[in-house]
Amino acid sequence: MLAVRKTSASPGVTLDHIQEPKSPESDQVLIEVEAAGICGSDVHVYEWTKGYEFMQSKLPVTLGHEFSGRIVKIGSSVSGFEEGDLVTAMPSASCMRCSDCVGGAPHFCLHRQTIGLTKNGAFARFVIAPSMSCLKLAPSTNPVLAALIEPLAVGDHAANVADVKAGDTVVVLGPGTIGQSIICAAKWRGASRIIVVGMNDASRLAIAHAMGATHSIDLSANIDLTAQIKDINNGRLVDIVIEATGHASSVQTGLDVLKRGGVLVCAGIHSIPASFDLTSLVRNSQQIRGAHSSRRRSWEIIADRLSRDPDVFKPMVSIELGLKDAVMGFEKCLTREVSKVILRPN
Ligand SMILES: [Zn+2]
Ligand SMILES: [Zn+2]
Incomplete structure (x- = not known):
């Protein structure tokens, strides 16, 4: 074969x-x-x-x-x-x-x-x-869509690790399939604002909107990300950032828009070490967590949603x-x- x-x-x-x-x-x-x-x-x-x-x-x-x-x-x-x-x-x-x-x-x-x-x-x-x-899977499940269950479960797990709650403002860095899956999961948990950030990413940002992002920002426009996000979020920094880019620099980008005590979850696989301002992280009591792979419960929930x-x-x-x-x-x-x-x- x-x-x-x-x-x-x-x-x-x-x-x-x-x-x-x-x-x-x-x-x-x-x-x-x-x-x-x-x-x-x-x-x-x-x-x-x-x-x-x-x-x-x-x-x-x-x-x-x-x-x-x-x-x-x-x-x-x-x-x-x-x-x-x-x-x-x-x-x-x-x-x-x-x-x-x-x-x-x-x-x-x-x-x-x-x-x-x-x-x-x-x-x-x-x-x-x-x-x-x-x-x-339910026999009526579309087999092409069923191939999405794995990345959707990875996104669901990342949202669990971040502990996304109803009313939260969530920033998703990276509009690829994992980012789209995180957006779905944040929406299911009742996040009130979901802001997706990409770089030269018009077509994937459009998909991210279709999956439930309320706002999108393309960094190719050379904008001040923190100012834009505060504009969207009534002048405040955000509750949760979930990183799905695999670019080490996005860790600092995420910390810059995260509120004091907020949670940054890294879900991307990084080929180089990240450097970020640790003193600022400590003084702001920010939390960094890693989320990898998924748990069976996420698979079951998503398989059910996907068939219905x-x-x-x-x-x-x-x-x-x-x-x-x-x-x-x-x-x-x-x-x-x-x-x-x-x-x-x-
Ligand atoms: Zn995969
Ligand atoms: Zn073992």
């Missing part, structure tokens, strides 16, 4: 023909992929920026961790799934043996394996997943491409002319 793979620790991806996976192990399922999204982290892997060195010992590996598909084969000990079920899967699986896993914090497991990063992913006709990572109200999520998908056009898809993501690119292997 054709597969989009990372084969070496250098920029680019390779389109290879590889063996189809045969039978799943006893606790696994074999999934025929319906749709798989190109994630911001896939683009980092494509460019081979810093922060993905952990993949090096796992290469070659098929990319693709945001996906939906139908189960075509079931391992002997799997229960709760049938052939033909439409599913998505949480890409990271914990070992369930280490002290974190046994102690009830499997999301902190240091031995996690991630579909599409450390083991073969969904940019191919078939992918194998542990059944405990899979989430069965699919139209809400349609603006997030820009184009669908076949696997052979994957490189074009990566390039389109890099230029930010599109938001989410979905690959359809079949």
Whole structure:
């Protein structure tokens, strides 16, 4: 089968023909992929920026961790799934043996394996997943939109870490898919103002508006961001900033618009260290938190919303491409002319 793979620790991806996976192990399922999204982290892997060195010992590996598909084969000990079920899967699986896993914090497991990063992913006709990572979707769920559940869950988790409450003013730095997902989550929690900030980002800012942002600011216009945000927020700095840019400089940008005692959550993956004014952070009692990946509860909430109200999520998908056009898809993501690119292997 054709597969989009990372084969070496250098920029680019390779389109290879590889063996189809045969039978799943006893606790696994074999999934025929319906749709798989190109994630911001896939683009980092494509460019081979810093922060993905952990993949090096796992290469070659098929990319693709945001996906939906139908189960075509079931391992002997799997229960709760049938052939033909439409599913998505949480890409990271914990070992369930280490002290974190046994102690009830499997999301902190240091031995996690991630579909599409450390083991073969969904940019191919078939992918194998542990059944405990899979989430069965309502049969009527749109499979292309179902590939958005992973980034939407990441956004929901970031909003949880930020503890967004009704009435809050939230600034979202970065209007990409994770930023759009954070906007959805902030809206669901009743944030009264959601201000999204981009840089030369007209088309993605428009999508961010469609997803619930109340205001957008494009920094390409060389404006005073703090003044603009105070203008929007009745002269005040904001309650919460969530960063989804991956640009280290955005940490200081976020702190500059955050109120005393406010919370800044970093959700981007940064290839260089950030430098920011720590004295000002201390004197203003500001909090910085990191949010990574997601929890199963977010997946369940989003899968339910997506099956009941699919139209809400349609603006997030820009184009669908076949696997052979994957490189074009990566390039389109890099230029930010599109938001989410979905690959359809079949
Ligand atoms: Zn992703
Ligand atoms: Zn573990």
